[in-house]
Amino acid sequence: MEALRLFQSLNRAQRNTFIACFLGWTLDALDFFLLTFVFIPVAYEFGRTIPQVTFAITLTLMMRPLGAFIFGWLGDRFGRRIPLMIDIIFYSVVELLTAFAPNFAAFLLLRALFGIGMGGEWGLGASLAMESLPTKARGLFSGILQQGYAFGYLLAALVYWLIFPFFGWRGLFVTGALPALLVIYIRAHVPESPVWERGRAKQKPRLKISILLKQHGALLSYAALLMTAFNYMSHGTQDLYATFLEKQRGFNVDTKSMITVVYAIGAICGGTVIGFLSQRWGRRRCIILAALCGIFLIPAWIFAPVTAVLIAGGFLMQFMVQGAWG
Structure with a gap:
């Protein structure tokens, strides 16, 4: 009830921003977890063992910090909104290309690139959401935002259930490109972070990493x-x-x-x-x-x-x- 009351107290821009960031994280998780359902058919098609295919997950997770660094830097420099849209398009395109991977090497490369996009989404989305919400709502809604990951797993299970029997593992990754449509919603309804806007107006001294x-x-x-x-x-x-x-x-x-x-x-x-x-x-x-x-x-x-x-x-x-x- 408290969550509903707080959500109703938000203005339209704040609601749109939180919904967009929640969906971004949910769909990012969807794209990640789709692979976890099809290790066996992927291994069979490329003539590899299951442990060799699961290395794709390792690559994705290894590249997440790099994505967080790259898109975090872009978010500080150019705002949260535009880099978030770029990131969503990036990981959606990579997901689509995975469906057409001609060999195992290309498959691994694409999953590594997906890790960069996955790493960038959480930092940008969480920053944009929390910076757009009033202080009293941030604690509760930060927990709700994290639940997008579990919702993504649920969606992946449902997509696998519905799509895999008819279109195979490649069809799953075609479906995984749909998050790119979220960019249209963000472009039309989500404003820039007010915290970033205020910070841009004030010239703050740079903090040294050593300090x-x-x-x-x-x-x-x-x-x-x-x-x-x-x-x-x-x-x-x-x-x-x-x-x-x-x-x-x-x-x-x-x-x-x-x-x-x-x-x-x-x-x-x-x-x-x-x-x-x-x-x-x-x-x-x-x-x-x-x-x-x-x-x-x-x-x-x-x-x-x-x-x-x-x-x-x-x-x-x-x-x-x-x-x-x-």
């Missing part, structure tokens, strides 16, 4: 370590789960899709519920509790003897993993 590291180096190291652990937990439980369901459990497309849809719903629910509880119990306490619960859920998540328990274990596992994020 920043001296003042905030310990906090930066802690944050980097924490986010490394969070990403290990998130990608470790998501990226190969669809392959596990097909390869180890022998599920067909329909069953695999249904389980991953439930899995994604668990992530959305966890991020929302535990994010709400953290307002009362504190962030650290909720993170620790969710992570510990996730450990105890591993047997049901992987080794469940029956499908019903596996589905429940998957739902609860993502509830805890994304709950820690929330």
Whole structure:
């Protein structure tokens, strides 16, 4: 209810900006997770092993920091809005080109380039959204914005379910080019960040990186370590789960899709519920509790003897993993 009340209190420009940034992050995640559903057919077509194909995910994640640096610099120099549109077009075009990759080397190159676009989207989108919202709404809406990642996973599962049986893995990546249409919405309805506009009007002295590291180096190291652990937990439980369901459990497309849809719903629910509880119990306490619960859920998540328990274990596992994020 609080989220609805705050959303209604926003003006039209603020609502449009948040919706655009949420969709940008959701569709970015959609494009990333599409590959996680088709490791096996991609490996078969290119005559590679599954571990060789999963290296494409590693390349994508490795290139994300480079994308964050490039588009972060562009965002500081030219504003958040225009670089965000360029970034969305960039990763959408790369996603489309992936559908026509003629060989495995080209496929890996394109997934590396996608990582640059993926890395740029979050920083630009989050900055534009948070800088456009009133201070009282930023805490809650930053958590909602992060849930776009879980919504992207849900969309990827649904797209796989509907598209793959008819058009194969290449058809999925053609569908993944649709986020480019979001640029039309941003161009028409989203204004530039007011914080960036005010900053451009004021000539601020440049801060030296050495001074920043001296003042905030310990906090930066802690944050980097924490986010490394969070990403290990998130990608470790998501990226190969669809392959596990097909390869180890022998599920067909329909069953695999249904389980991953439930899995994604668990992530959305966890991020929302535990994010709400953290307002009362504190962030650290909720993170620790969710992570510990996730450990105890591993047997049901992987080794469940029956499908019903596996589905429940998957739902609860993502509830805890994304709950820690929330």
